[in-house]
Amino acid sequence: MVLNDGMLVYLFALVPAVIWGFTPVLDKRGMSYDGTALQASLVVVVVDLTLVTSLLVLRGGSLLAGIDVSLAGLFLFAGATGTALGRLAIFIGVDRVGASINSAVVSARPLFATAFAFGLLGEPISLETGVGIVVLVTGLVVLSLAKGGDLSGWESRDLIYPLGSGALFAFGNVLRRFGLEMGGADVLQAVALNEAGALLVFLGYAAVRGTKGFRSADRRSYGYFAVSGALTAIALVSLFSALALPAGQVAIVESLASTAPLFTTVFVYFLLQDLERVTRGVIAGAVLVVIGTALVTLGPAGAL
Template identity: 25%
Template structure:
């Protein structure tokens, strides 16, 4: 059951990645992001009301610890993780920003082990290592492309092409911000797992986290005063694409939260991050290999698939 929910989450996240690639071409990412997170909240509470009135509502008794854990997950996952990730894109570029997210499962596994005493079987560990290695191969950037992206970022940021290995240099380079993004997502994952164990309400939990995340994003957004005007003036197709994105992402989050009730947090997280096995081949045909798929990419996808099979079967 847990593996199926995590796989559903992975499929939904994959669909969102492809959808976002199309949406970005039509609408500013910052505006689209606020639309998407706002829809996260509305759709999650809509699902919760459907659950309460038409299905088995489950345990609706008040759980203070579970309530604050779900809010905390929204702080680290929906707000800090995404904010640091967008900052990383600005500093390092999209390719290297995505590559740093491979550290997310490592952080999640360590944190879950330290604070929740989560125990993994030898089979789980083997699957995690296999999938991690596969994700690393998929996210690997050829030197030629990497140098081109670095040169573009250096030109934009007016910095020297040689890395400054001091603490200040590491901070300014975006490496620390990239790691903070991955670390924040990992904390959010573990907190969600702890929350669902305490209070078995994945839909309500997803709604609470999304609500806090949206509130913080709206409060810190520079364009919040002109939000509605920008939406009215924006490309309508782009707006609807981000609305659909919001529905897909919150559905994926709820699915992975529910999966953590049945399988280890680190395993659930790793399954949901295995999006390249869907995104890469679909992107190849839809976007004419803009991602530059190589034999190494295909081999990485094969390793990820092997790891997923080992987990599920």
């Protein structure tokens, strides 16, 4: 059976959904061993950058071979904003509200992609998109009232971190899709440059503010973050592969990748019962967010 571009987009976009449904469990466990958001961000980016660069070299390529300076700068900028800042916000969210709640809220990022398209490109908002926004917001309200997530408790204002992360990732994916459509860079080069941009941000932060926030007294935390980084490398290559295909519109890829909270909820229920509470409200909120996300993207996806 030969897979066409559309089927490959679905396949490649679902891989990060499953992986990013599981990595918040690893991240939360690492946080429980005295891990920090900065430490997690740095370990993940170092591990996935090392793996992707090594694969690139083994394949006989190099980071900048045949790439225009402006294109390289675009991927570096996408990594500095959509990855470095977005991933840092994710880890803060995992630490404060828990993996299940955080994953569900981050999955609202197609809403931000739609907003960017409306505000910057003047694209109209369809009826499906409007209904989806209402359902999505309802899901977020249900999540905030669900009394689930981190067992130590959290405040509704803590949702600003996963929401901010969703906006940053949506912005980054728009840039990545644009860069991949320009041509001149293959998927591995694009991923490596993206992660290099994120690493530069963390190194710059460490140079100015010191390295204290990047360290943990408990070595066990590093192992969890390292495994998360290895899985993230696979997820990123798959995500970029989806965006690089002619049929890989951001709206479609985002909607599929944003089903991650459904997987996170299952993983948390079985693997993090000592750290998090999965209530009926959490499940209902996650489902509403995913349904709302799908509706938000129906209009743009169907028009492409």
